[in-house]
Amino acid sequence: MAPDRRTFLLETSKLLVLTAAAAAAWDYVVEGAPEQAPGYDDTAHWWAMLIDVERCIGCGRCVQACKAENGVSLESQYFRTWVERYEIDPDDPEHPRVSSPNGGYDGFPPSQRPGVKTFFVPKLCNQCADSPCVQVCPVGATFQTRDGVVLVDKEYCLGCRYCVQACPYGCRFIDPETHTADKCTFCYHRITKGLQPACVEVCPTGARVLGDLKNPQDPIHEFLRTHKVQVLKPQMATHPKTYYNGLDGAVR
Amino acid sequence: MPPFRAYEHLARLALLFAAGTIVFLVVRWALVPADYGRFGPYRANALTEIQARPIVYAGQAACVDCHTDVAEVRRANTHARISCETCHGPLAAHAADPAVAARKPDPRAVCAVCHLPDAAKPASLKTVVFDDHADSGPCTSCHPPHAPQL
C-alpha cells in the first residue's frame, strides 16, 4: 500500500478511537445523578399487596379513588384496578357468572339469584417479580424498580402494545390521551412519600393492604404465615406479588 | 488474488456500509438519554418523574393533623379504621389549603354504598334494608356519621 494511504488510514483510526473515548467520558459527566423523593431509599423496600377476598364488599371506592388519584380516563375500557363479582351456581360450577359493570366504579346492582355462591374479587397489577410485560418491552419503557414495582415511562413508551398482549391478567391498557401503556403502579408517587396507595386508603373494610416484604416488622409476614393465600394464575410462573386471601378456585 | 480493480466496487459498498454504521453510532450517542441504563434498561429519570406526580388524596394522617376532635370521636366507634376520604372524597387540595372546601357527602347515598344488603357481601358486615329500617330521612338524623353505632 502506498505510504500516503497508510498514514491516512492510521491517522483516521486514531482520531475515531479518541473521539469515541471522549464521547464516553463526556456522557459520564453529563449524566448526573437523578434525585429520588427525599429520604426514600428504594433498596430498603420490596412492595407487595394483600387482598382479602373475604372482606371486599364491592363498594367500588377503590376504583373511583384510583381513577381520581392517577388521572385515568373515566371511559369503561380503561382500569388500573377493578372489582369483579362472581356468582357460582352449585349445579354448574364450571361456568361461573362474572360481571364487572364499569369495573365496579359505581358498585354493583344487588345480587339477583338466591342460593348462589357469590363474592367480590378486586383485581390490579400483580407487580410480578418475573414480569412478562417487562420482558417484552422493546425499548425499556416498562421496567421493574429496585423496590419491586413495575412502572411505565410515559416519555419513552412507543405504544406498541406488546406489553398489553403479554400480561396474562389483563392489567394493562393504552391510555387514550397519551397513547402510551398504563397500569397500576401501587401509587408509586404516594408510597415513596410514606402514604398508602389510593385504593388502600379508601377501602372501608381493609380488604386491600400494602405490604413491604423487606420490612421484618410488616404484618404481612405474619399474615402470610398464618393464612392460606394464593396468587392468580400461578402456572404462568410470573411470581405475582399480589396475594389473595380466601381466593376461590373458580376465580380466573 | 484478483487485482484490486476487479473488486473495487465491493470496497465502495463496504465503505458505504461502514460509513452508515458510524453515522448510526454517532446518532445513537447523541440521542440516547444520558440517564438511560443507570439502574437497568430504562431511563433513570423516569423514577423521579413518576414520584413527582402530585397527590389527590391526602391520607388519613393529614386529616387527623387538624381535625383532632373528629378523630377523637371516631376512635371509640365502629368507623374508626375507615379513612376520612372514603366518604369525603379526595382532600389533598383541602389539606394543602383549608380555604378549599371539603365535600360533605350525601347523608343517605354514601351509607347505602356499604350498608345495603347484598348476597355477595360478607356476613360480618352489618347491612339493613333501608326502606324497612326507617322512613326516607337521612341516616345521620339518628346515626352520627363519625360515631354511627348507637
Added chain:
Amino acid sequence: MEGVQGFMYPNEMELQWGLLIVLYPFITGLVAGAFILASLERVFKVEAVKPTYRLALLTALAFMVVAPLPLQLHLGHPERSFEMYLTPHRTSAMAMFGFVYLWYLLAVLVIEVWLEYRKDIVLAWQRATGVTRLAYRLLALGSDNVSEEALRIDDRVGHFVTIVGIPSAFLLHGYVGFIFGSLKSNPWWSTPMMPVVFLFSAIVSGIALVMLLYLLTGWWRRVAVEMVCLDTIARYLLYAVLIDFSLELLDLAHRIYEADESFKSLDFMVHTRLFVSQIVLQIIVGTVTPLVLLTTARLVPNARVRRMVYLAAGLLTLVGIFAMRWNVVIGGQLFSKSFLGYTTYKLVFATREGLGVSIALLILPFVVLAAVIRLLPPWPVRPHAG
C-alpha cells in the same frame, strides 16, 4: 359494552392489535416467500424457474420497503420508533426483530439486487442523460467496472449472499411467528410451532405472488410465459401448501386431543366468530381448493387452461394466507383470558388504523414494484455462472 359476550377483563374488551398488524406478517411473509423462490434458482440450481429470478428479487424488495409502514401507523408514538434501534431491550423479541429486518433489507436484499443488476445499472448510466444519469451513477456507487473478472466476482459474492439469505429469510419471518408464539399469556398464540407455521405460510404466499406476477406481467407485456417455468413454480407451490396444511392440521389435532383449559373457549370462538375467516376462507377456499386445483392442473394438457387454473389457485392461496394472518392476530384477541367471554373487532374505514389505510398499504407495494421495474427491468435475464 356492545359486542361483548360473557365476561372479559375490562381492559380486554378493545382489541390492541388490529388490521394493520394483520397486514404486517402478510407483507413480510410475501418478502420471505418471494426470496425463497429466487433462491431456488440461485442456490438450488432449479434452472426452470430462472425467468422469475429477477422478478422475485424485486418483488421481495418492493414489499420489504413497505413492510414497516403498517407498524409505524399503528404505534401510539411513531416518532419514537427509532428508540428500538437506539436502546433495544435485549429480552424483547420485538426489539431484536428490528435488527433482523435491517440485516435482511441491507445485507441480503439490497446487496443481492445490486450485484444482480450492477452491469445493467452501469450500462444505463452510460446511456442516460441529466438527472437519470446521476441517479444511475449513484446506484452504481460511482464504479463503472463491468469487466469479465468483476462480474465473475459479483456472481460468486451474490451466490454467497443468497446462501446467507436463506436462513436470514427463515429468521425474518420465523421471528414474526416467535413474537406471537412466545407469549405465554395467550393460548391461541403460545406454541413452539408458531414460527414454523408462519414461515411455511410465508413461503406459500410468496411463491403464489411471484407466480401471479409472472402470469400478469406476461399478459401485460404481451409476452408468452414459459410453461416449464410456470409448471415448476406451481409444483413448488403445491409442495409448500401441502407442508403448510399439514402443520396447521397438526396444530389443530394437538389442540383437540390435549383439550387444555383454553380449548373449550377457543373451540367456541372458531365455530362462531371465526367461522367465516377460518373454516370458509382459510381452510376451504384458501387451502383445500388451491390444493385440488394445483394437483389436477398437472393432468391438464392445455396450456391456456392450466394458466387459468394457476391464476385461480394463486389468488385463492393469497386469500387463504391473508385469512390465516387474520385468524391468528384477530382471533387471538377475540376471546377473554378468563375463558369466559368474547368481544368483537370493530373495523372502521377512515382512521389511521382503518380499512382505507390498509387497502392503500396493500396497493402501495405494487406501485413501488412498478417503479422499481421501470428503473431495473427484470427482462431479459442474463445467465448465472453459479
